[in-house]
Amino acid sequence: MTASTDLAPPPTTRTAPVDTVVPLRRPGRWVSAALVLVVLAAAVRSIVTNDAFQWDVVAEYFTADVVLRGLGTTLWLTVLTLVLGFALGTALAVLRLSGNPVLVGVSWGYVWVFRSVPMLVQLLFWFNIGALYPTLSFGIPFGPDFVSVSSTNLVGPTAAVVIGLTLHEAAYAAEIVRGGVVSVEQGQVEAALALGMGRGRILRRIVLPQAMRSIVPAAGNALIGTLKGTSVVSVLAVQDLLFSVQLIYNRNYLIIPLLLVATVWYVVVTSVLSAAQYYVERYYARGAARALPPTPWQRLKGRLR
């Protein structure tokens, strides 16, 4: 035992000297990290120096009015699809979890159909709904109609897009919500029942807030998928982000830089959404761990202090 150590135990308890612990050296890690960094640097260099990317053109069009308007369309389509899709999806999940075999079957069937049909195919169907049902009527089933409208007038490209995206999203949302609800322990429901709470209140106050812990990561995934999925609407000439840059490059043939404009915007919005998701997950994790870990921002502040 070295005499200089402050924390030396009482001399009677230890006689053998304490050896220093040396962790295993891992030279392979350094080599592989260096290799990857070299490849990465080469890739970055080529992207920056390759004139064909035309970064000056990208900068020029990045905040062009048409592009920003397209971005706006993409964003409101995404939000509307998410809200409507999850509202319908939650209703489908409730049907699926109800004890009624008919409702369970209908919910299952919906998910089966709308998960099977590609979104693009579905959008084309909705756009051409007039060919299937020339008029849409409101009335008593198998009885007289009250109102009748031509479906081509009612379902324009924008409506077709909203309907198609929502129905598609709802099928996935239903499974996400159902998965979350199923993940909540049955004892929670029983405890709430024993307190005299009704089914609806238990779902709202006890089950869904806990289900959110597994719903949010999956929903965040779905949201980002939807954001990018909205780009298929350019096929129906709805002027979203992708269609806006296509309009421009069809005139000036600067295809690559304009696609980069759209790409960078998609990356920016996805990054913002990922950050938002982190904080939403944190909110629903309250009570799940003994103490929440600090956010990156809190960690940074702590280090600077």
Place this chain on the structure above:
Amino acid sequence: MSAALVRISDLHKSYGITPVLRGVDLEVRQGEVTCVIGPSGSGKSTLLRCVNHLEKINAGEVEVDGELIGYRRRRGRLHELKDRAITRQRAAIGMVSQNFNLFPHLTVLENVIEAPMGVLGLGRAEAVARATELVARVGLAGRESSYPRQLSGGQQQRIAIARALAMEPKLMLFDEPTSALDPELVGEVLAVMADLAEAGMTMVVVTHEMAFARQVADTVVFLDEGRVVESGPPGELLVAPRHARTREFLARVL
């Protein structure tokens, strides 16, 4: 001698084709503590769960405070009640389970005020006042803003008791309240339950804690294979059981 608060007669219950309760008769008088003991699989928990209609019964009847639980009688048949009526009956019967089942996303205070506000329609101020008093009563004053996972098992179970009491129930059911606890935490929960019994609460307790049964119970019921084998004051049943099966069981657990 006071009137029976709980009256169970000829209760039958099976899961699928497996019979669990085969004709249970039981009476619990107002203000008394009844401990139900018996080997695992004897139907103790199922019996409790029938008292607040967490389980549908197959035959017989359960009455609490003169009211048939979960059903109403019409022309000699029992018709199951609507959810709303069952909910109202459950609100008057407190239950504490083995796994506490506190709501993990709510703080201690929110756990305790949730049902009084949502079910009884209490105002927030009144619910909070009642909750604060109950949390203090179970010895956890000052922990109102903790989340359940920040508490020990014994503390969680005491909050679960406070949560049930916040509904001002006329009857408390305890389903093995200390079975999931570390041995050194059992005492604090049993102490709260003994206080509650002292205060005159009518309680049905499924337990393996024979010492608790001996000290606190007015009646001990021995259940085996879905039937009440014998029941009586703890001084008799635990000390000088009449049936061989009871003696056998006690020899194993005491």
